[in-house]
Amino acid sequence: MTGPGSHAALDVACPDVYFTAGYGRAAAETDSGNWQTIHEADRLMLPHVLRPVGDTDADATSPYGYSGLHVDAACTPADLARFWSRAVAHWRESAVVALFLRFSPLDAASVEAVRGLGTVALTRRADTVTVDVSQGPDQVWDGMQGRSRTAIRKARSKGLTSTVRPVEQEDLLPGAPFRRLYESTMARLGSQLWYLFPDRYYRQLAAGLDKALCIAEVRDPDASVVAAALVLRHRDRAHYHLAGSDPLAARDGANNLLVWSILEWATQQGCRLVHLGGGVRAEDGLFQFKRSFGGARTPFWTGAAVIAPERYRELVAARAKQLGRSTEDLASSGYFPAYRAGVT
Structure with a gap:
């Protein structure tokens, strides 16, 4: 088992972007924490962000997004049990109280293994x-x-056009079209403050992912960006x-043009899958919008473990x-870890 450290060479074998050091270190910037990964080569991987709890304790959470614990198909239950035992020992030495995992919806086998x-x-x-975009743009369109x-x-009849390209530094600066559209959209939706990422998050994301970070843009006939997304x-x-997008546009x-441009681009890049994520709540308008692109439902699971019960x-x-x-009320609230309830 390998603990905290530099894992750039391992990134090539990571099952998804959310397991990479480049992404994890950016996500850690949003929690004022430190990114770590515990792994056994590419067979078992558990990236997490350590967050301080008071002056002496910490807890651990998956980086924002979808990673959880990846378990290779060749691992046996005994392999996983040994890995978990050693991970828990490491966390206890680090005064970690609790662990919260956000599993990848594209890795159902790992959820079952952890179960x-x-x-x-x-x-x-x-x-x-x-x-699934593996069969080309025509099948996706149909x-x-x-x-x-x-x-x-x-959108096309209104003169809107779309592109997908690698991110440039200017795209992520405060006041840039993407930042302006995303932040205004979050404000309009009344989203939690933690959806407003700090500048250091974007700097670290661009540095860590490099060419793996792209931007999709929709422009109006005056060439103004009216919708944008990071990919x-x-x-x-x-x-x-x-x-984010301009509500009039x-x-x-x-x-719709924005998402279609990403799907079409992905087929040209040789991708097999495009994960659009979910809604804010089950079956809400955002989820239904994403479903309109013909995708399959993919269950999203989280996991919670108390490392130091007392x-x-x-x-x-x-x-x-x-x-x-009351303690009982808070403990049964469904919020985990319960001692962070009410923290924005």
């Missing part, structure tokens, strides 16, 4: 959407719902990451007192 451990509480969250194709045609590429997969089909109970009790709630 066999019996020590991680698994929860199925809202589904995400994955589009597989979309009619309303999505109609919106794309409308993460890793091997035969592409991920729709962060996106959205009514003219700009968002210390966990102490922290929950202290947080409950601070919030004026």
Whole structure:
């Protein structure tokens, strides 16, 4: 087992972009934490961000996105049990109290393997959407719902055009079209503050992913960017990451054209899958929008494990007192770790 350190060489074998050091270190910037990965070569991988809890403790969480614990198909239950035991020993030495995992919807076998451990509480969250683009753009187009194709045609009739290209440094600066559109969209939707990423996140993301980080843009007839999204590429997969749009342009089909441009680009890049993610809530409008592109439902699971039970109970009790709630109420709230409940 290898613990914290530099794993650039391992990134090539990572099952997805969310397991790479470049992505993990960027995600750590949003939590004021430190990225680590515990792994046994490319057979077992568990990237996580260590976040301070008070002056002496810490907890661990998957980097924002989808990684969790990857278990290679050749690993036996005994292999996984040994790995987990050694990981828990490492965390206890590091004063880690609790662990929260966000599993990849594209790695269902790993979820089932972890279920066999019996020590991680698994929860199925809202589904995400994955589009198979391996058969080319014509099949993707034919597989979309009619309303999505109609919106794309409308966008083109309004003179909107789209491109996908590698990110340049200027694309991620404060006030750049992507940043402006994304941040205004989050504000309009009333999203949590943690969806507004700091400048250092974007700098680290660009430095860490390099050519694997792309940007999709839709422009109006005056060449102004009216919709944009970041796209993460890793091997035969592409991920729709962060996106925003002008609401007037959205009514003219700009968002549909944006996603279609990513799907079409992905086929040209030799990708097999495009993961569009899910909605804010199960079956909401955003989820239905993504489903209109003909993708399959892919279940999203999270996992929770208490590493230091006694210390966990102490922290929950202290947080409950601070919030004026009972310990039992906070512990049963469904928020994990419960001692972070109410923290924005």
